[in-house]
Amino acid sequence: MKADKKIIKSWVRQQNRTSRSITMSIALLGFVNVMMGVVQAWSLAHIFAQLLMQHVSDVQMLLVIFIICCVVRVLLSYLQELMALSAGQSARRRLRHHILERIMVAGPVLLRQNHSAKLATLLVDRVEMLDGYFARWLPASMLWVVAQWSIVAIVAWQNWHAGLVLGLCCLALPFLQAIFGIATAVASRRQFLAMSRLQTRFLDRIRGIATIVLSGNAERDAQDLRTAAEEFRHRTMKVLRVAFMASATTDIVMIVALVWIVVSQSHALMHDHSVDHASAALFAVFMVPEAFATFRALSASYQDKSHVNETAEAVHTLPQPSSSHGHDPAEKEEGAHAVLYDGRGISLVVKDVSYRWSEDRPPTLLDINFALEPGQTALLEGVSGAGKSTLIELLLGFIQPQKGQIFLGGVAMNTMSAEAITRHISWIGQRPVLFAGTLRENILFAHPNAREEEIQHALEASRVSQYLADLPDGLNTVIGEGGFGLSGGQAQRIAIARAFLKNSPLLVMDEPTAHLDPETEQDILEALKLLLQGRTALIATHSSQFKTLETTYHMTLDAGHIVSQEPKQ
Amino acid sequence: MKALVKLSLVWRSRFGYLLFGLLLAELSVCSLFLLMGQTGGRLSSAIIGVALGFGLLRIAGVARIVLRYLERLVAHDATFKALTDLRVWFYRRLSEGAAAGLGFRRSGDLLSRLVSDIQSLDNLYLRILIPLAAAFISLPILVIICLHAGVGGALTLTIALLFALIAFLLPYLTARSTYRLGPDLQQAQARLQIKALDMATGLREMRIFGAEERMCQALEDDQETLYLLQKQQGRRMAALHASALLLSRLGGIAVLCACVGIFYHKPDIIAGVTIFFVVTSALDMINDLPRAGLLAGQACHAAERVASVVTERPLPGGYINTLPEYFDIQCHQLSFGWPGKGLILEDASFFLKSGEKAILLGPSGSGKSSLAALLLRVVSPRSGYITLDGINIEDVRDETLRNKVAWLSQNSHLFDDTIRHNLLLGREGIADDALWDALEKAQIADFVRSLPDGLDHWIGENGSHLSGGQGRRIALARVLLSSAPVLILDEPAAGLDLETEKAFLETINRIDRRRSVLLITHRLTGVERPDHIWRLEKKKIVAQPI
Numbered sequence A: 001m002k003a004d005k006k007i008i009k010s011w012v013r014q015q016n017r018t019s020r021s022i023t024m025s026i027a028l029l030g031f032v033n034v035m036m037g038v039v040q041a042w043s044l045a046h047i048f049a050q051l052l053m054q055h056v057s058d059v060q061m062l063l064v065i066f067i068i069c070c071v072v073r074v075l076l077s078y079l080q081e082l083m084a085l086s087a088g089q090s091a092r093r094r095l096r097h098h099i100l101e102r103i104m105v106a107g108p109v110l111l112r113q114n115h116s117a118k119l120a121t122l123l124v125d126r127v128e129m130l131d132g133y134f135a136r137w138l139p140a141s142m143l144w145v146v147a148q149w150s151i152v153a154i155v156a157w158q159n160w161h162a163g164l165v166l167g168l169c170c171l172a173l174p175f176l177q178a179i180f181g182i183a184t185a186v187a188s189r190r191q192f193l194a195m196s197r198l199q200t201r202f203l204d205r206i207r208g209i210a211t212i213v214l215s216g217n218a219e220r221d222a223q224d225l226r227t228a229a230e231e232f233r234h235r236t237m238k239v240l241r242v243a244f245m246a247s248a249t250t251d252i253v254m255i256v257a258l259v260w261i262v263v264s265q266s267h268a269l270m271h272d273h274s275v276d277h278a279s280a281a282l283f284a285v286f287m288v289p290e291a292f293a294t295f296r297a298l299s300a301s302y303q304d305k306s307h308v309n310e311t312a313e314a315v316h317t318l319p320q321p322s323s324s325h326g327h328d329p330a331e332k333e334e335g336a337h338a339v340l341y342d343g344r345g346i347s348l349v350v351k352d353v354s355y356r357w358s359e360d361r362p363p364t365l366l367d368i369n370f371a372l373e374p375g376q377t378a379l380l381e382g383v384s385g386a387g388k389s390t391l392i393e394l395l396l397g398f399i400q401p402q403k404g405q406i407f408l409g410g411v412a413m414n415t416m417s418a419e420a421i422t423r424h425i426s427w428i429g430q431r432p433v434l435f436a437g438t439l440r441e442n443i444l445f446a447h448p449n450a451r452e453e454e455i456q457h458a459l460e461a462s463r464v465s466q467y468l469a470d471l472p473d474g475l476n477t478v479i480g481e482g483g484f485g486l487s488g489g490q491a492q493r494i495a496i497a498r499a500f501l502k503n504s505p506l507l508v509m510d511e512p513t514a515h516l517d518p519e520t521e522q523d524i525l526e527a528l529k530l531l532l533q534g535r536t537a538l539i540a541t542h543s544s545q546f547k548t549l550e551t552t553y554h555m556t557l558d559a560g561h562i563v564s565q566e567p568k569q
Numbered sequence B: 001m002k003a004l005v006k007l008s009l010v011w012r013s014r015f016g017y018l019l020f021g022l023l024l025a026e027l028s029v030c031s032l033f034l035l036m037g038q039t040g041g042r043l044s045s046a047i048i049g050v051a052l053g054f055g056l057l058r059i060a061g062v063a064r065i066v067l068r069y070l071e072r073l074v075a076h077d078a079t080f081k082a083l084t085d086l087r088v089w090f091y092r093r094l095s096e097g098a099a100a101g102l103g104f105r106r107s108g109d110l111l112s113r114l115v116s117d118i119q120s121l122d123n124l125y126l127r128i129l130i131p132l133a134a135a136f137i138s139l140p141i142l143v144i145i146c147l148h149a150g151v152g153g154a155l156t157l158t159i160a161l162l163f164a165l166i167a168f169l170l171p172y173l174t175a176r177s178t179y180r181l182g183p184d185l186q187q188a189q190a191r192l193q194i195k196a197l198d199m200a201t202g203l204r205e206m207r208i209f210g211a212e213e214r215m216c217q218a219l220e221d222d223q224e225t226l227y228l229l230q231k232q233q234g235r236r237m238a239a240l241h242a243s244a245l246l247l248s249r250l251g252g253i254a255v256l257c258a259c260v261g262i263f264y265h266k267p268d269i270i271a272g273v274t275i276f277f278v279v280t281s282a283l284d285m286i287n288d289l290p291r292a293g294l295l296a297g298q299a300c301h302a303a304e305r306v307a308s309v310v311t312e313r314p315l316p317g318g319y320i321n322t323l324p325e326y327f328d329i330q331c332h333q334l335s336f337g338w339p340g341k342g343l344i345l346e347d348a349s350f351f352l353k354s355g356e357k358a359i360l361l362g363p364s365g366s367g368k369s370s371l372a373a374l375l376l377r378v379v380s381p382r383s384g385y386i387t388l389d390g391i392n393i394e395d396v397r398d399e400t401l402r403n404k405v406a407w408l409s410q411n412s413h414l415f416d417d418t419i420r421h422n423l424l425l426g427r428e429g430i431a432d433d434a435l436w437d438a439l440e441k442a443q444i445a446d447f448v449r450s451l452p453d454g455l456d457h458w459i460g461e462n463g464s465h466l467s468g469g470q471g472r473r474i475a476l477a478r479v480l481l482s483s484a485p486v487l488i489l490d491e492p493a494a495g496l497d498l499e500t501e502k503a504f505l506e507t508i509n510r511i512d513r514r515r516s517v518l519l520i521t522h523r524l525t526g527v528e529r530p531d532h533i534w535r536l537e538k539k540k541i542v543a544q545p546i
Helices: A002-018 A020-052 A059-113 A116-129 A131-158 A160-207 A209-214 A218-271 A275-300 A302-315 A329-337 A388-395 A418-423 A439-444 A452-462 A488-502 A518-532 A544-548 B002-047 B055-096 B098-104 B108-121 B123-149 B153-201 B203-208 B212-260 B269-310 B368-375 B398-404 B419-424 B432-441 B445-450 B468-481 B498-509
Strands: A348-355 A365-372 A377-381 A403-408 A425-428 A506-510 A536-540 A553-558 A561-567 B329-336 B345-352 B357-361 B383-388 B405-409 B486-490 B516-521 B532-537 B540-544
Touching (some): A002 A059, A020 A059, A020 A131, A020 A275, A020 B002, A059 A116, A059 A131, A059 A302, A059 B153, A059 B203, A059 B212, A116 A131, A116 A302, A131 A160, A131 A302, A160 A209, A160 A218, A160 A275, A160 B055, A160 B108, A209 A218, A209 B405, A218 B055, A348 A388, A365 A388, A388 A506, A388 A536, A418 A425, A418 B203, A425 A488, A425 B203, A439 A452, A439 A488, A452 A488, A452 A518, A506 A518, A518 A544, B002 B055, B002 B123, B002 B269, B055 B108, B055 B123, B108 B123, B108 B269, B123 B269, B153 B212, B153 B269, B212 B269, B345 B383, B345 B540, B368 B405, B368 B516, B398 B405, B419 B432, B419 B468, B432 B445, B432 B468, B468 B498, B498 B516
Parallel strands (some): A377 A553, A425 A506, B357 B516, B357 B532, B486 B516
Antiparallel strands (some): A348 A403, A553 A561, B329 B383, B532 B540
16 A cells, blocks of 8 residues: 555656646746736835825836736736646646556456446546646645745845744744644545545435335435435534634734734834835735735645545556566567468467466466367357456457467467457457447448448448448448447447458457347347358357357366367267 | 526525525625725824724734634535535435436436536535625625725726626626537537547457557547637636736726826825725635636536426326235236337237236337336326226326336346345335345345345445346345335346346246236246246237247
């Protein structure tokens, strides 16, 4: 856990470093802004001092300076905001790219431990949430100490007594913050957890609302919801009572500084009636809010800081990018050229392959051996949990066996790059993922540069063409999320069309008809028979209908072993 | 805006407390005026050599600190109360009307989006209503202070005008601009989210078809579209914010000009300094209001979406409170189609005698689930009717019906809670023995016993800590726990592998002979032992020999 924290901290530091230059520029603008504020307060103090002492000398000139300062400060703030906007965007852009890379390197295996929605949230929402961190928190944290103490120094130079008071108050601020802050930090973190739990619970209830309503428990559950929320409120208010003390310290310190300076300066002024002294006193008073403004900006974006740690933690659940393959990619690409196959398919040899998902669990696969000649088809059976999916992921190169080797067309797979492996394989799962887009885009996904006749052939062979007429816009119908709903059988035919279009020598299928009714299954099977011609195939399935296929092998997997391997006559 | 007003009516019973919060906020503003006025006044008096007491200054300082603290505390407390009210209200409304329909049509994502809309309404009181209302009250107070100090009508008018521009016009402009740009931004964001979700679910496809680079590129393109819109909005916001800042500085400049004697009638200099302090702090205070406008623009959209869902009318409730312990179900020539779509059932009829078990077969999408929706009275048929022992289902109270007809489907939700709470769903007074009995009947008791926490085992989001078959059995146990004489099982085993599905269906075979069961499925596995097999063909129900 400690090592994790260290990694997370160094990751955050690295992020800070990469955006340092723009952070610096924003902070620098902020500093110039503060300095303009000093000039502004100075001119203002002199105007009032001269007016009050009725000793007007250059008021008009000072007024012009004051106005110029006002305008310049507005422009500087505008500029700061624009820069913060682009700082936030470029940091998010960079971060998203970084996360994308990590996801791509880890590949499909990620889906074993992570829900896809979680990955999508990391990729979009979590990254977007970091805007405030890069746009506001980083510059503010860089600026505040320098700005505050510069002001204290300048005030002290003009008016050492007021400077001392202001300095003392600024010094007290971190202490007071620490006293109240540390006490609340732990509690508020726990509170944040409770809050997110309450939100999750609400979301969970809403998602399952049909279940609750149909079991006749809606009213009772609404009461529960209220009780939980009320209880949460009570507990939160307890924490907030202290937490607001922490934020009240800024008010306290500032008001104390203000009142103290006014009272002490007034007493001094009673004895010394000079314009200089009067303007120095006024200047000190005008600088009090300025001295605390940068700190206020920092506290305002405090919650932005907590987001970055959460994201860092989420990013670190993804595997490290470097650990994927042992070989140099260039060398692997070499290996790929040697893969041998012709129009009849490709040979597949699995030799002594063992795999375990983690050290503390028994091996999922143990000493698996089989060989398929080009053009042969094998059926793979076994109850769920027997290791079928693991075997398929090994064949697809998503994971590498800890022991043994797999040869594709005579070439050991561990010498090939991921792209080289998948170039030779088509895969059909239980339910294809249909991307948001048109039907054509979804099929072309397999081969973006396919010619029109290739597409037509794939549509015919996969029998997608059979239902095209029923779709509102034919091939241009929008499917996937938010689009036209396709049935399981229709979707599976798209997967087959993709496989035709990709035209690779090895087919791997994982329960391709698991969700279909018998008639649809029969239909899909006809299309698959066409696809199997001239290809080597391994099909994991429970369905009896597949037994009608001309297959070479029936393999049965049980607890990581191949328990039967009957060649068919 | 109308939707926003309507939703804030949810807080009707809290108006007193919300007003109290507002009062504190306003008092805190007044204490700030007093503090700054005293600062300016006392200091300038001292400069011209007039000694005055500092009592009021100190009191103002203490009052400001205390009031600011109290204001925050009360405002947050009120926000939490409002938040609870809003959620419970939303939950109730959803459960009365839209929910059943929405939930039935698997709109889990739509529902999640609604939840985030509700969350964005949380800001309504704390960040929008309070600051705006406080500004509304502060304006006349500021005018009175100015007039009282005798700085002249022209200067007072200038200040009031600037105040109104910053506090009301600019936030209005911001709200309008975000309201207009909102849908585009949201759409761009949604597109990015969909692309990311597509990508995450389609990792396998991407790897197999070598589409990783293409998809990443497409995602980053969508990101650029979003960022372009964000940049537009951000620029506009920055410009508005800069205008607010400029206007508030103009207020200070106007007072200064008056003091020097330019443009305005020259006031008494001490009054001038005092007013300068008050006016600059008042204008600084409202500088952030354009941001409230930004939130208001977003909240408007959220409120509209929420309002449109909860206004979906609930079906009129029945009046019959009691049904016989066991009853026959008869459907007479039902016709049904989802709103805005064609018919999926036409003149469909069947008769299920009490205690009989029937299977309804049909390909996916043929309308089998809508029959379940009709039997649970989530929807009403367009024509035809359903009777339970001769009582029309339309006349039965929802709660009575739902205590008698239990529903289990692949969409039955498992809550992120313990097994016990998943079984009970809030029901009270049920002994553990009954829970174990139900688990026993669902054939999952041994598994639950093997868990270290037993019934108090936490099952994770939608049962993620369980296997698919185990999750379905927990859901079955929940249904069996109720004494409902009729069970509607809508594809209860979909998505399970064949072995698990068979075992699950065998469990169903053993269900108490007195209960009627309607099993809706797309295929037979061979282990079912029904009294009838019906097939949904061409929108009608056809009996098939067993």
